[in-house]
Amino acid sequence: MDRLALANFLRRRRAQLRPSDVGLPPGTRRRTPGLRRDEVAQLAGMSNDYYTRLEQARGANPSEVIVASLARTLRCDDDARDHLFRLAGFVPPARPNRRRIRPGVMSLVEHLGDVPACIATDLHEILWLNDLAETVLGMDLDRHTGLARNYTWRLFTDATVRGRFAADDWPRFAAVQVSDLRAAYARNTGGGDTAYADQLVADLLARSAEFRELWDRHEVAIRYTESKRMFHPVVGDLPLTCEIITPEPGLKVIAYFPTERTDAREKLDILRAGVGTRHPVSA
Numbered sequence: 001m002d003r004l005a006l007a008n009f010l011r012r013r014r015a016q017l018r019p020s021d022v023g024l025p026p027g028t029r030r031r032t033p034g035l036r037r038d039e040v041a042q043l044a045g046m047s048n049d050y051y052t053r054l055e056q057a058r059g060a061n062p063s064e065v066i067v068a069s070l071a072r073t074l075r076c077d078d079d080a081r082d083h084l085f086r087l088a089g090f091v092p093p094a095r096p097n098r099r100r101i102r103p104g105v106m107s108l109v110e111h112l113g114d115v116p117a118c119i120a121t122d123l124h125e126i127l128w129l130n131d132l133a134e135t136v137l138g139m140d141l142d143r144h145t146g147l148a149r150n151y152t153w154r155l156f157t158d159a160t161v162r163g164r165f166a167a168d169d170w171p172r173f174a175a176v177q178v179s180d181l182r183a184a185y186a187r188n189t190g191g192g193d194t195a196y197a198d199q200l201v202a203d204l205l206a207r208s209a210e211f212r213e214l215w216d217r218h219e220v221a222i223r224y225t226e227s228k229r230m231f232h233p234v235v236g237d238l239p240l241t242c243e244i245i246t247p248e249p250g251l252k253v254i255a256y257f258p259t260e261r262t263d264a265r266e267k268l269d270i271l272r273a274g275v276g277t278r279h280p281v282s283a
Contacts, residue, residue: 001089007057009087012271013074014040014055014087021075044073044079064090082222086189101127105247109255114272116240116256122184124152124177127251132272134255136165136232136240147203152181156208166237173228179216186220188250214254227259227262234274235267 015034019026022035022043033219040197041051046066053059062070067088071081080127082092101119109117109130116136120127126141126149134140139154141273147153156179167172188197204211226242247254258264 002087003057005216005218006084006087007021008216009054009084010040010055010070010074013076013080013220017075022073025043040070040073040145044069054254062120063089079186079222082186082189083182083218083220086186092189100190101251105251105253108245108247109253112255115258115268118254120151120254122246122250122252123150123188123193123200124181124184125150125196128152132268135258135271135274136164136230136238136268137161147200150200152161152177153204156204156211162228164232166231169229174210174224175214175217175219176221176223178211178217179219180223182215182218182220183222228256232267232271235270238267239264255263 002256014037017035018033019035019039022039022040024035026229037052037055038048041048044051044066044223046069050059064085067085067090071084074080074084076084085092088132092234098114105119106128109128111141113130113132116133118133118137121127126139129139129141129270137159139151141149151161163169183200185197188194197220197262201215205215207239224241224244226244228240228242230238230240232238239262240256241259243255245255264280
C-alpha cells in the first residue's frame with residue numbers, strides 16, 4: 001500500500017467533485033471547491049475520523065470493501081477505480097494486453113496509407129507503423145527492441161522523438177500522454193503485462209524528472225481523439241488530429257489525420273512522396 005499516494009489521490013478526487021455530482025445540495029458556506037471530508041465519509045459508509053486519517057496517510061489499511069465504496073463515492077471510472085485499488089495494495093481486475101495483430105486489423109490500417117497510422121498496446125508499445133508514421137513520429141522499429149519500441153518511453157528519453165512536437169504544445173501533450181499511461185498501468189497491473197508495465201514506469205521514473213512530476217499528479221484519463229501540433233524538419237509545423245480506435249481490449253489503432261483548414265494535407269503529401277510502401281508484419 002502506498003499511503004502517501006493514496007492520500008493524495010483521495011484529496012484530488014474529492015476536490016474535483018461538486019455536491020450536485022453526488023446528489024447533495026450545493027450549500028452556501030463552502031470555503032473550498034469540492035466535497036467536504038465528512039460528506040465523502042457519510043456517502044462511503046465510514047466514520048469521518050477514519051476517512052480523515054486516510055487522507056492524512058495514517059491509520060489502519062482500508063479493506064477491499066472500503067476501497068470499492070470510495071471508488072463509487074468519488075465517481076471513479078474503471079481506470080481510476082483500478083488505480084485506486086492498486087494504491088490501496090489490492091490487485092485490480094486483470095485486463096490482458098494483445099500483442100498479436102488480427103488480419104482484419106491489418107486490413108484496416110492498410111487502407112490508411114495516405115496518413116500516418118500505427119498499432120500499439122494500451123501501454124504505448126508500438127507493434128506496427130506505416131512509413132509515413134515512422135517519418136512523422138521519428139520512430140524506427142527495425143532498429144530498436146525492448147522499451148525503445150514504447151512511444152512514451154521514447155518521448156521522455158529521446159530528443160529526436162520529443163522534438164517532433166511544437167515546443168509550446170509539449171507541456172499539454174506530455175500531461176495527456178502520462179494520464180493515458182496511468183490509466184493503462186492500472187488496468188494491466190496484476191495481469192499478464194504486470195512485469196512490462198512495472199519495468200516501463202520504473203525506468204521512466206529513474207530517467208526523467210519531468211515524467212516523475214507528471215506521474216505524481218495521479219491524473220487518469222483515456223484518450224480517443226487528440227489534436228497535436230507536431231513538427232517535422234522537412235515541412236515544419238504539422239497540425240494533426242489523432243483518432244484512436246480500440247479493436248479489442250489492450251490494443252489500439254492510431255491514425256493521424258490532417259487538421260481541417262490547415263496546410264497539413266499538403267505537407268503530409270510531401271512527406272509521403274519521400275517514403276516507400278512498408279510491408280505490414282504482425283508483432
